[in-house]
Amino acid sequence: MFRKVIFPVDLTHFDQLDKALQVATDLARHYGAELCFVGVTGTAPDPVAHSPAEYAARLERRAQDHAAATGLRTGAKACHTPDPTIDTDKTLLAAIRELGGDLVVMQTHAPSALDYIWAGHGDTIAAHSEASVFLVR
Amino acid sequence: MSQPDEAATDALPEPEGASELIETDYEIGQDNITPRIGPFGLDIHNPVFVVSGLVVVAFVIITLAFQDAVGPALGAMRGYLTSTFDWFFLMAGNIFVIVCLGILVSPLGKVRIGGADATPDYSYLGWFAMLFAAGMGIGLMFFGVLEPAYYFGTPWGDQPLGRDIGIVDGELMDPATVEAARLTAMAATIYHWGLHPWAIYAVVALSLALFAYNKGLPLTVRSIFYPIFGERIWGWPGHVIDILAVFATLFGLATSLGFGAQQATAGIGYVFGIDGLNDTATFPVILIAVITALALISVLRGLDGGVKVLSEINMVLAVLLLLFVILVGPTMTLVTQFFGNMGAYASEIFALSNPVGREDDGYRQGWTSFYWAWWISWSPFVGMFIARVSRGRSVREFITCVLLIPTIVSAIWMTTFGGTAIDQLINQVTESAVYGFVIDAYVPELSLFGMLSELPFAAITSVIGIILVIVFFVTSSDSGSLVIDTITAGGKINAPVSQRVFWVIFEGLVAAALLLGGGLVALQAASVSTGLPFAIVLLLACYALVRGLLTEPR
Numbered sequence: 001m002f003r004k005v006i007f008p009v010d011l012t013h014f015d016q017l018d019k020a021l022q023v024a025t026d027l028a029r030h031y032g033a034e035l036c037f038v039g040v041t042g043t044a045p046d047p048v049a050h051s052p053a054e055y056a057a058r059l060e061r062r063a064q065d066h067a068a069a070t071g072l073r074t075g076a077k078a079c080h081t082p083d084p085t086i087d088t089d090k091t092l093l094a095a096i097r098e099l100g101g102d103l104v105v106m107q108t109h110a111p112s113a114l115d116y117i118w119a120g121h122g123d124t125i126a127a128h129s130e131a132s133v134f135l136v137r
Numbered sequence: 138m139s140q141p142d143e144a145a146t147d148a149l150p151e152p153e154g155a156s157e158l159i160e161t162d163y164e165i166g167q168d169n170i171t172p173r174i175g176p177f178g179l180d181i182h183n184p185v186f187v188v189s190g191l192v193v194v195a196f197v198i199i200t201l202a203f204q205d206a207v208g209p210a211l212g213a214m215r216g217y218l219t220s221t222f223d224w225f226f227l228m229a230g231n232i233f234v235i236v237c238l239g240i241l242v243s244p245l246g247k248v249r250i251g252g253a254d255a256t257p258d259y260s261y262l263g264w265f266a267m268l269f270a271a272g273m274g275i276g277l278m279f280f281g282v283l284e285p286a287y288y289f290g291t292p293w294g295d296q297p298l299g300r301d302i303g304i305v306d307g308e309l310m311d312p313a314t315v316e317a318a319r320l321t322a323m324a325a326t327i328y329h330w331g332l333h334p335w336a337i338y339a340v341v342a343l344s345l346a347l348f349a350y351n352k353g354l355p356l357t358v359r360s361i362f363y364p365i366f367g368e369r370i371w372g373w374p375g376h377v378i379d380i381l382a383v384f385a386t387l388f389g390l391a392t393s394l395g396f397g398a399q400q401a402t403a404g405i406g407y408v409f410g411i412d413g414l415n416d417t418a419t420f421p422v423i424l425i426a427v428i429t430a431l432a433l434i435s436v437l438r439g440l441d442g443g444v445k446v447l448s449e450i451n452m453v454l455a456v457l458l459l460l461f462v463i464l465v466g467p468t469m470t471l472v473t474q475f476f477g478n479m480g481a482y483a484s485e486i487f488a489l490s491n492p493v494g495r496e497d498d499g500y501r502q503g504w505t506s507f508y509w510a511w512w513i514s515w516s517p518f519v520g521m522f523i524a525r526v527s528r529g530r531s532v533r534e535f536i537t538c539v540l541l542i543p544t545i546v547s548a549i550w551m552t553t554f555g556g557t558a559i560d561q562l563i564n565q566v567t568e569s570a571v572y573g574f575v576i577d578a579y580v581p582e583l584s585l586f587g588m589l590s591e592l593p594f595a596a597i598t599s600v601i602g603i604i605l606v607i608v609f610f611v612t613s614s615d616s617g618s619l620v621i622d623t624i625t626a627g628g629k630i631n632a633p634v635s636q637r638v639f640w641v642i643f644e645g646l647v648a649a650a651l652l653l654g655g656g657l658v659a660l661q662a663a664s665v666s667t668g669l670p671f672a673i674v675l676l677l678a679c680y681a682l683v684r685g686l687l688t689e690p691r
Contacts, residue, residue: 042630043251043258043350043528044623047166050158050353051252082258082526084631086439114177118634 295499355628
């Protein structure tokens with residue numbers, strides 16, 4: 001039913017994504033789909049990497065490690081934008097379209113009052129992506 | 138789960154092609170704290186955020202409470218610094234130009250910002266619009282008519298180089314004197330808006346971009362000084378540099394916002410014939426609220442959807458206004474004058490930038506030295522913003538577009554607005570509105586509208602003028618908040634959006650408080666006074682920049 005599962009990744013908090021990654025892995029295995037890590041980074045150095053290229057290499061490494069550990073087909077796409085604070089959602093949506101992802105599994109924070117003003121990344125992706133979206137709290 | 142990030146570090150390729158990373162144990166964001174205030178999560182540098190926030194609040198309270206004492210004291214300090222250290226400011230300005238031109242023609246110009254294979258994030262047009270809007274958009278609106286007209290006929294004795302002026306006691310001098318006075322006025326104006334200010338911005342912007350995008354250090358002012366202070370920049374010397382940068386940016390912006398609101402109010406009152414708008418603070422405060430609200434929307438739309446769009450709108454409006462004045466004003470005169478003015482700028486630049494042995498104190502200390510201090514105190518803001526949008530450009534391309542092209546654009550602008558104003562002065566002398574606002578009674582905020590009022594469609598062009606002033610302020614407020622947020626987040630550009638919102642609102646509140654309580658002049662003096670320590674800091678930055686470029690692969 002699904003051919004490509006997109007897994008948006010925040011490399012800064014990769015160790016907190018266990019639950020969502022497990023769901024993404026299970027679904028990809030169940031449908032025999034490819035699992036693709038997508039990360040969005042800024043152009044300036046940040047705690048994860050000194051440059052977009054270094055970030056891309058780290059993300060690729062994550063995907064390869066995951067393939068080795070699970071036997072799944074994995075891919076990685078690193079996107080960069082000059083203003084990640086604002087443009088992360090827009091960039092993710094474009095990447096999902098470009099990659100042809102038909103299922104998105106992503107981790108999201110517990111809802112709070114602020115969501116009435118600023119929706120979280122997961123909410124926005126679910127509201128605007130044509131793919132099916134599975135949010136993991 | 139795969140292995141932790143750290144284990145993968147050694148196997149990674151060099152960033153975006155060849156570049157020379159600085160090896161440091163400092164991890165970006167390691168001093169950041171992530172408190173939650175209600176639903177708002179923050180990611181801020183400790184102590185830069187806390188100290189700069191507290192210093193700003195304390196300064197505003199002290200200025201409001203003791204403005205009778207603080208105002209004159211800070212004003213006197215500014216006067217003392219710009220008149221005592223005028224030689225230093227002028228000399229520093231010359232050094233910045235020489236360093237930039239030196240890098241431009243040397244092999245160092247081949248270095249690419251962001252690594253040898255980096256590609257630009259923005260098109261030429263979007264990039265240029267943004268750097269111009271951040272760098273001096275608002276100043277061109279305010280000084281385009283004022284400065285040339287002032288130098289042409291100042292009755293206060295502060296004409297450039299002590300030369301003869303074109304109008305004395307309401308009488309036009311002989312044609313030769315008038316033409317000489319006009320050329321001096323234009324050269325002296327272009328000098329203040331040409332190579333020198335842009336060299337100051339270029340040094341800061343290039344240094345920031347190099348140490349962040351090529352050397353892998355956080356995008357914050359302290360990183361420039363790594364070659365000089367080494368690992369100590371992560372401690373208090375670095376904190377002090379960053380706090381000073383936040384201080385200069387916030388007060389520079391807040392005071393400009395306050396003055397800008399008053400100027401726009403004066404313009405609105407003049408154009409629509411409403412008297413007394415500026416008598417109370419009500420209308421300017423409403424205007425600050427409107428500008429802040431627009432800036433807030435722009436901030437929430439990000440760099441691409443906010444600042445870039447506004448800058449492009451501004452560029453289109455400014456070009457339309459420029460073309461209108463050229464076509465409706467004395468077209469052929471302006472076209473021929475442009476080349477004459479550039480020639481005068483080229484031949485007078487050495488006399489104008491000479492730091493010693495001059496007698497034109499009024500011009501050199503009151504204008505040049507003040508401008509240089511002002512540009513320098515703004516340079517962390519403009520430099521950081523230019524750095525933020527310049528990744529992927531080669532150093533040669535960068536200096537050409539940040540130094541040479543803006544100088545030509547400024548010269549065209551000044552020739553058009555100043556040239557038309559001087560033409561009106563020559564033809565109508567005391568009858569012209571410009572004479573009334575610049576020479577007879579000094580009402581600088583109305584000088585632009587005075588000039589426009591003598592051209593056709595004055596009502597329309599004046600409204601465009603007011604819109605331009607307001608949108609330029611929105612752009613400054615937005616890009617300023619972006620810069621302050623990056624510095625107070627320890628160089629992270631992906632901090633939560635609520636922080637940017639905080640700085641935009643805070644800036645508007647500071648401006649409104651100062652407008653209501655008085656103290657705009659005092660704080661402007663304070664932010665200009667940061668120009669002197671920053672000039673020293675920037676001279677060190679030139680050294681760090683050249684050293685940094687030398688280690689880059691070319």
